[in-house]
Amino acid sequence: MGKREINRDEKRQLIVTTARHLMQLRDVSDFSMRTLAEVAGVSSATPYALFGSKQAVIAAVMDNDFADFMAALTAEPNRGFDVFFSLVDVTAALFEKNPSYYRTGAQAIQATTDQTLSSHFSLPRHGLLKDLVSDAIERGEICHQINPDSLALNLGHQFYGWIQAWAKGNITLPDMVARAQYGLGLGLAAVATEASRAQLLEQVVAIQATLPEAGVLKTKPTPNKKQEAVS
């Protein structure tokens, strides 16, 4: 690797680090490319040259975190269906440590129209879920007619949606956990073999008791701040 590539990678790293830093600043949920460039001591054209878009920068920032996530997850003992539930717990624990950071990240992923970017994110996460489902099938907890790919996609989709709801500020973090686990529990109970099903449904009903009514939205004064762009 020539010095050319080294320098470029260093600059990429600099931008990513700066972006991460800006994303972590609370009360400044959004940072502009102009300030990013300024803080990084770089021309505002450079991030575009190196990444292509603001979303790609944020994507690069969040890329480093999947490893952390996997580590945190595999640290937990995973017996039976509990892996799926702790998947949610682990995620929420991460979010709680650094809300504005993950909020910004989630929103960026969601806002992107770039398929490369979004699949860059979803694929490894989908792979993880798919493996968990496959394991459960092998253990005989999920009936074998189920295609791991399809089920994992569905579970991941639900989870992702609740994360987005949290990122948008529509639900609180505990709510996100409850709703996601409720959804995962339902999806799993549907395909669970008879032995595991009853207990799973019990869990679901228990979670259900903690869920707030729909329509009771978080009362946020909505300070009528500048609206986001639409399209």
Added chain:
Amino acid sequence: MGKREINRDEKRQLIVTTARHLMQLRDVSDFSMRTLAEVAGVSSATPYALFGSKQAVIAAVMDNDFADFMAALTAEPNRGFDVFFSLVDVTAALFEKNPSYYRTGAQAIQATTDQTLSSHFSLPRHGLLKDLVSDAIERGEICHQINPDSLALNLGHQFYGWIQAWAKGNITLPDMVARAQYGLGLGLAAVATEASRAQLLEQVVAIQATLPEAGVLKTKPTPNKKQEAVS
């Protein structure tokens, strides 16, 4: 109602009609407030005075459609769990008639941070689902421990997510139907009473066979057109 209010309502209607018209123009998936104002023959400040934001304008446009939706839905005979599946079919049929229109609408709903707006949409739709679930419980198709509110919220959330995936161009319309029905089928199968469960699972497995692999994304060249704003 004095002439003042009448005029204001007429102008509101004019803007909504124009906006709907612009949203329906294919190949112009996004319209700007400037062109909206120009076409409507109105100052570009007026829509902001009357609605507050672009999203609110689009929201007002889509508001007229819930009635159509309900009509299309209740036209179908609804036996058992099929209501839920035809809910998806009816929606897809509407989308097919006017893709760019619904795409723009869905994206606007999704992009809004205004809780008033988003609940303005989700609430009536949630109410519909909740009623369907309640009916199913009364008919003894869903076990009575289930809270209609929670289940309906989960089903609606899944459906909504797949609609968004379609609106973003990540999946095709038939895919959206299959994935949404797969998800609804799962959710229902989980809580179905024994009598209905077996048949529901059969349906789910049948749908599963039609689902494409995850990760096989719609190959769209991504012409690197101007990116959307992030935050």
Added chain:
DNA sequence: GGTCTAACTAAAACACGTTTTAGTTTTGTT
């Protein structure tokens, strides 16, 4: 009829993401 006021207009302005242009370094190669 005269005046007050809300509604509207036109136009400029702001901040943003992004692109373009033109000039300047820095690096690899001959």
Added chain:
DNA sequence: AACAAAACTAAAACGTGTTTTAGTTAGACC
């Protein structure tokens, strides 16, 4: 050392959504 190519910079520009300002119009009320 000289050159070519790539990387980077600074600054302007474009098109957004949105807000502001100042001025005009039209209904309401005495």
